[in-house]
Amino acid sequence: MAKVTIDGHSIEVADGTTILQAARMIGGDIVPPTMCYYSKLKTSGGYCRTCIVKVTKGSEKDPRPMPKPVASCRTTVMDGMEVVNITSPEVLEARRGVVEFLLINHPLDCPICDQAGECHLQDLGYEHGLAKTRYDFPRRTFNTIDIGPYIKMHMTRCIMCFRCVKTADQITDYRVHGMLNRGDASEISTYIQKAIDNDFSGNIIDVCPVGALTDRTFRFKSRVWFTKPMDAHRNCTKCSGKVALWLKGNDVLRVTGRKDKWGEVEEFICNECRFEKKDVKDWTIEGPRHIDRHSVISANHYESLAKLKLDIGKQQKALSTKK
Amino acid sequence: MQALTNRSKVVSKKEMTFMERMYLPAIFGGMMITFSHFFRRKPTIKYPEQKREFSGIYRGQHVLKRDEKGAERCTACGLCAVACPAEAITMVSAERKPGEENLYREEKYAAKYEINMLRCIFCGDCEEACPKEAIFLTDRQVSVYGQRKSFIYGKDVLVESKDSPIDLAKRQTPSVKEFKLHKEFGHNQTYDKNKKVNAGGHH
Numbered sequence: 001m002a003k004v005t006i007d008g009h010s011i012e013v014a015d016g017t018t019i020l021q022a023a024r025m026i027g028g029d030i031v032p033p034t035m036c037y038y039s040k041l042k043t044s045g046g047y048c049r050t051c052i053v054k055v056t057k058g059s060e061k062d063p064r065p066m067p068k069p070v071a072s073c074r075t076t077v078m079d080g081m082e083v084v085n086i087t088s089p090e091v092l093e094a095r096r097g098v099v100e101f102l103l104i105n106h107p108l109d110c111p112i113c114d115q116a117g118e119c120h121l122q123d124l125g126y127e128h129g130l131a132k133t134r135y136d137f138p139r140r141t142f143n144t145i146d147i148g149p150y151i152k153m154h155m156t157r158c159i160m161c162f163r164c165v166k167t168a169d170q171i172t173d174y175r176v177h178g179m180l181n182r183g184d185a186s187e188i189s190t191y192i193q194k195a196i197d198n199d200f201s202g203n204i205i206d207v208c209p210v211g212a213l214t215d216r217t218f219r220f221k222s223r224v225w226f227t228k229p230m231d232a233h234r235n236c237t238k239c240s241g242k243v244a245l246w247l248k249g250n251d252v253l254r255v256t257g258r259k260d261k262w263g264e265v266e267e268f269i270c271n272e273c274r275f276e277k278k279d280v281k282d283w284t285i286e287g288p289r290h291i292d293r294h295s296v297i298s299a300n301h302y303e304s305l306a307k308l309k310l311d312i313g314k315q316q317k318a319l320s321t322k323k
Numbered sequence: 324m325q326a327l328t329n330r331s332k333v334v335s336k337k338e339m340t341f342m343e344r345m346y347l348p349a350i351f352g353g354m355m356i357t358f359s360h361f362f363r364r365k366p367t368i369k370y371p372e373q374k375r376e377f378s379g380i381y382r383g384q385h386v387l388k389r390d391e392k393g394a395e396r397c398t399a400c401g402l403c404a405v406a407c408p409a410e411a412i413t414m415v416s417a418e419r420k421p422g423e424e425n426l427y428r429e430e431k432y433a434a435k436y437e438i439n440m441l442r443c444i445f446c447g448d449c450e451e452a453c454p455k456e457a458i459f460l461t462d463r464q465v466s467v468y469g470q471r472k473s474f475i476y477g478k479d480v481l482v483e484s485k486d487s488p489i490d491l492a493k494r495q496t497p498s499v500k501e502f503k504l505h506k507e508f509g510h511n512q513t514y515d516k517n518k519k520v521n522a523g524g525h526h
Contacts, residue, residue, distance in 0.1 A: 109429075110454075111455060220416045
């Protein structure tokens, strides 16, 4: 066991826990934001540097501070370690720089992008107030590619987090896409636009923190904040069948995995559930899915409205049984 | 009997004097006030022959602007609809096909865009929310119709015609003009593969 203090909050965690995992156990504002780390994917993290924190005391045995900010998703805790995140102006300044770098080639075409409203880069950019750009050069752009019948790729929006590559490696049987070239020229691509047709390939849409990989069946259908997320399930032979349905009226516009408060899916779902079951009759709806009230998705009050409808239904039932 | 409150007033039934009984002085006094109003400045104007001048930023009927090349600016991002407190705006988006570049500025556009003018409260929040400078309120007034359905304005009414663009120069406040001069804020400029974003500087 190791005792670690993050922004003044102490917690005892098992050896081998990373600083990020310890921060998530504490919860609240002190949790560093992540773009590439995904707890369900092994060896993810360490690429984007948004989760950097400062270690002011290495450990009980060696209390020297670490010389530079470290990536909290890849640094394991030591007994007596002291970490600062949001209480350190230095860390916030460094993170601002990281976000600025992430936004150098990102087009910020949020009004068009289907990810807007649930995009981590959007939150990050907003949080750090980066309305300005200091970049003078033309940005790198790519044409959009259809990866198979279900997935659309906008390479221009990609931030090179490797999540989709790791998903394909670990969740599906084989991987047909990967990172090509190096440095500024690197890009995610399939060999000769080979279609990804694995049963679990749709999960790369869910793990993508930006709008680089989007659902072709949902393309431009609706903004996410005009749809109502509902927990639903069905008997599926391939996956757990537990999903979040995004409804508009009684139309199923989109099916995704159920994302937790860190934006990570609870369970990966299969392509049949995700892309082919677009009828509300295919699903057993459990109820409205709770979304943080600060999210723009909660702006359409679907949660209270669904409760109200349920209440009215109950009252009507009670009245009809009285007669 | 004891009064419940001290607000009761004793009514005097005093006999009226001769002058009061004649009534005429009181009538003439009243008429004097009435006639004096004939010579005051009239607050009314003879609409529709005469029209009052509108403020430069009067919030009347909406317009969906086109860009310099005549393509529609709206990308159906939905920010106006989510900002609308009266929930008057609805839209359906569609993807631009190759060859329609002169019709729509960006790869997504509003195939259907409706404002319910009966719901609209003309607050101007849609104009403020718009990231594409597409929707503006103008100094035009909404017409009068006999049927409710006529008040649901579609793209046929809202989009400005190419031949007679609507001048919005008056609405561009000095702070807006100042903002447009700063190139470093041009982060979300139109995404165009062939166009250099924020060109200038080091080459």
